[in-house]
Amino acid sequence: MSTNSPFYEVYNQKLSKEQKEFDGTLGAISLMIFSHFIPFYFTLSLRYNSGGLYYPSSFNEFIENVQETCSPTWSACYLYMGFFLIQLILAAILPGPEVKGLPVPTENNRQYTYKCNALTSWYLTLICISVCHFTGIFRMTILADQSDSILCVAVIFSDILSIYSHLYALKTNQTCRMTHSPIYDFFMGIWLNPRIRILGQDVDLKMIAEVRLSWLLLFLLIISAALKQYEIFHTITWPMIFILTAQILYINACMKGEECIPVTWDIFYEKWRWMLIYWNLAGVPFVYAFQAYYILVNSLRTQKPNENISMTFIIILFIVLIFAYYIWDSSPSQKIRFRMQQQGIYITRNGFPQVPWNEIKNPKYLKTECGSPLLIDGYWKYCRKPAYTADICMATCWALSCHQWFGVLPYFYPIFFFFMIIHRYTRDMTRCQAKYGKDWATYCKRVPYAFIPGVI
Known part of the structure; x- marks a missing residue:
């Protein structure tokens, strides 16, 4: 993008202003309450009804169950904070390519540099946990045994970090696009590029969290x-193997493609805020892990882990997955590589696997x-958001x-995710309309479908 064009100057002015989303302050408060409720409700449902709907008989019973199940412990604190600190150190010291992000309009088009060593950190973490578990130095099953307490620590820590980051940004005048509505600004963030110095290296908190x-x-x-x-x-049942396979594929893809992240909207525009901090440090890990723990507790309940498993159905799931x-x-990959080539910051990806047709000549x-x-x-001539559908x-x-x-609770995540992705899509469309103007209308006529070619 040419930073000298008149349109770019107008767009910079639009980006410097914050438009309220999520129905403003009331929506922010509602989402914060809801976000705290969901992982704890899942935890209680697993403990007291094997992942089924949890119905306490009284408010006193609910409070007793929460105190019994969701209390922080020093052991859980050591586990969670140890993981957090180790990953920060690895982000600072491990080798990896350095990639420039997009020019930041609100900071005079400054381009930050990002050290992309997530893949190295991922492989090293896999090696270390394997060695520790199978030698007995550190049994990984301790996380399953203490997951409830670790969740509580994660929630407390993410809330404290959100408050500290907000106050620090205010104190150091590192604010961006504020609405001056305190609760809403806390929810949506005021700090665009949070960085800390570790062992002489800058570590971008937003990128490492995401x-x-x-x-x-x-x-x-x-x-x-x-x-x-x-x-x-x-034995490990086929449903558990499926979940494990699905998550390894997903997580490995995030790690191997880290160098593509700096040019995304999440890094370029979205701020370091409560919603991002809480969901990355507490919400995503514990809500997204629900299916695995649902399978675990139900296999324990029935003592027949392989009962009623349809291998035909499992095979179909693997094929669709x-x-x-x-x-x-x-x-x-097609879109981000194209964007990086246009910006002159393209580097070759080396992470495994490199799937076919991930770059367009x-x-x-x-x-x-x-x-x-x-x-x-490529995909982008058929619909505007193919990755969302997948x-x-x-x-x-x-x-x-x-x-x-x-059970109905395993389906919470895809339903929640569907509405979240639709909301994200509407935000993207609003942003693109503001950025491209009449060119966006031309593009939408050229690519009329959003998610599924010929359907919607």
Whole structure:
């Protein structure tokens, strides 16, 4: 994008102003309450009704159950904070390519540099936990045993970090696009590029939280559930294998494609805020791990982990998962690589696996007045959000892996995710309309479908 064009100057002015979303302050308060309620409700449902709907007989019983189940412990604190600090140190010291982000309009088009070593951190973490578990130095099943207390620590820590970051940004005058509505600004954030100095290296908190802290902790929770099942039954069931496979594919893709993240809207525009901090450090790991723990507690309840498993259904789920994963992996790669090439910051990805058709040679695109081209090739000539559709398909597969036990809570995640992705889509469309103007209308006529070609 040419930073000298008149359109770019107008767009910069639009980006410097904050428009209230989520119905403003009332919506922010509601979402914060809801976000705290959900993981604890899931925890109580697993403890007291094997993942079924949890109905306390009285308010006093509810309080007693919360105190018994969701209390922080020093052991849980050491586990969670140890994980957090280790990942921060690895982000600072491990080797990895350095990638420039997009020019930041609110900071005089400054381009930050990001050290992309998540893949190295991921592999090193896998090696270390394998060695520690199988030598008995540190049994990974401790996470499954103490997951309730770790959740409580994660929630407390994420809330404290959110408050501290907000006050620090105010004190140091590192604020951006404030509405001066205190609760809403806390919810949506005021600090765009939070960085801390560790061992002489700058570590971007927003990027490390979004790319690795959330997904690595999720993986550790799921592998702990699988190992716990094996410890008890000397087998890992196919539903658990499916969940483990699905999450490894998802998490590995996030790690191997970290160098693509700096040019995304999440890093370029979204602020370091309560919603991002809480969901990355507490919400995502524990809510997204629910299916694995649902399978674990129900196999313990019945003492028949392989009962009523339809292998035909499991095979179908694997086929759908692999197909959806392929689209989810390759379609963003096409677009982000195209964007990086346009910015002159493209680097070759080396992470495994490199799926076919993840890059388009000589791609077709629409030129725009603002100077930022719109890709109309590859997946992107068929619909505007192919990765969103694939993401929803994968989320649905995760829920369906729990089919051998009747329950509604495993389907919370795909339903929640569907509405979240629709909201994100509307935000994207509003932003693109503001950025591209009449060129966006031309693009929408050229690519009329949002999610599924020929359907919607």
